[in-house]
Amino acid sequence: MRLRIRFSKIGKVRFVGHRDVARIMERALRRCGIPVTYSEGFSPRLRMSFGLALPTCYESEAEYLDVPLNPELVRDDTVICTGWGQGEVYDRPELQKALNEALPNGFDVVALTIEPKTKGSLQEAVLSCGWSFDIVGAQSNDVQNAIKTALNSSVIEVERKKKNEIVREDIRYGIHELRLDGESERGPVVIAELSAKPRVIRPSELVDALAPGAELGVAKRTHQWIENDGQRIEPLTPSNSTST
Numbered sequence: 001m002r003l004r005i006r007f008s009k010i011g012k013v014r015f016v017g018h019r020d021v022a023r024i025m026e027r028a029l030r031r032c033g034i035p036v037t038y039s040e041g042f043s044p045r046l047r048m049s050f051g052l053a054l055p056t057c058y059e060s061e062a063e064y065l066d067v068p069l070n071p072e073l074v075r076d077d078t079v080i081c082t083g084w085g086q087g088e089v090y091d092r093p094e095l096q097k098a099l100n101e102a103l104p105n106g107f108d109v110v111a112l113t114i115e116p117k118t119k120g121s122l123q124e125a126v127l128s129c130g131w132s133f134d135i136v137g138a139q140s141n142d143v144q145n146a147i148k149t150a151l152n153s154s155v156i157e158v159e160r161k162k163k164n165e166i167v168r169e170d171i172r173y174g175i176h177e178l179r180l181d182g183e184s185e186r187g188p189v190v191i192a193e194l195s196a197k198p199r200v201i202r203p204s205e206l207v208d209a210l211a212p213g214a215e216l217g218v219a220k221r222t223h224q225w226i227e228n229d230g231q232r233i234e235p236l237t238p239s240n241s242t243s244t
Contacts, residue, residue: 001074003034005065005099006111006236009054013106014218018053025065028102032095033085035073051122051224051235052129052196058203060221061110062130064235066122069114077114110238122226122235128176130223131192133203138211140188144180146210147190151178158205171209174201186217193225 009021016024026046029036038044051064073080079095081088090098092112099109135143150156156172174195181189190210194201203219225232 001069001071001114002117003036003067003069003079003095004113004115004236005067005109006238007063007065007103008108008110009060009063009106010108010220011059011106013104014057014059017056018050021054021063022048022050024104024107028099029067031084031102032090032098033081033083033088034067034095035070035079035082037068037070049121049123052126052200053123054221055202058219058221062221062224062234064122064224068117074114079114111236113236125226125235126196126224127227127232128174128193128195128197128225129200129221130177130225131194131203131219132181132189132222133192133207133219134184134186134189134217135207135211135214136187136217137214138187140180140183143188143190143210147178147180150175150209156209158208160205171201171205174199175206178206184217187214193223196224 009016026048029046037047039047047068049066054060054063069079073082075089078089078091081090085098092114096109096112099112103109150172153172155170156175157168157170159166160169175192176195177191177193179191181191183189190203190206192203192206194203194206204216207214207216223234226235227233
């Protein structure tokens with residue numbers, strides 16, 4: 001069995017790097033006494049796997065974490081806690097509430113589920129991500145025209161550092177959606193769906209293509225999309241959670 005968690009990372013915690021996020025989530029799980037499993041060997045580690053790693057300084061409404069559970073301590077959609085939470089029995093709403101109380105401000109568990117484990121990692125399953133980001137130092141009309149040009153183009157080349165070398169790559173294949181969505185106090189807001197395979201395309205690369213010389217403002221991941229039986233779905237949606 002496993003616990004699948006969807007959480008958000010909003011505000012100042014966007015400056016927390018991925019490794020530190022993993023430590024924060026691990027401490028929260030331990031504090032709640034969730035019956036997690038550990039690796040074997042001289043230095044056992046908590047087994048956990050994330051969706052696509054979020055770049056530092058990016059916000060997100062759709063981060064995912066899979067944590068294998070001890071099946072002997074899972075009963076009818078409830079978990080029997082160990083360690084610090086010894087004796088506690090949480091159903092899903094209670095577990096969501098406990099985790100949110102254990103997490104720092106800026107992190108929020110928006111959904112979770114207890115389900116059978118499946119083969120393959122979530123990171124490998126993600127095909128594309130939804131994004132919302134604003135562009136500092138650009139005008140909406142110019143960005144709108146650049147978006148129209150980009151969508152009508154067969155090639156969009158951007159510069160990327162690869163093995164200590166600057167190379168130019170075409171990212172047009174990986175742009176599934178691109179549109180202007182008003183303005184923030186920082187500048188034009190862009191909505192995009194960008195491919196995660198064969199490589200992850202980031203909003204910062206689009207800024208270089210849409211508004212050369214401008215800067216990426218605040219970028220927020222809104223979705224991580226996987227495929228199931230030929231349909232594009234999210235691994236877990238907020239509506240799957242029970243309100244607390």
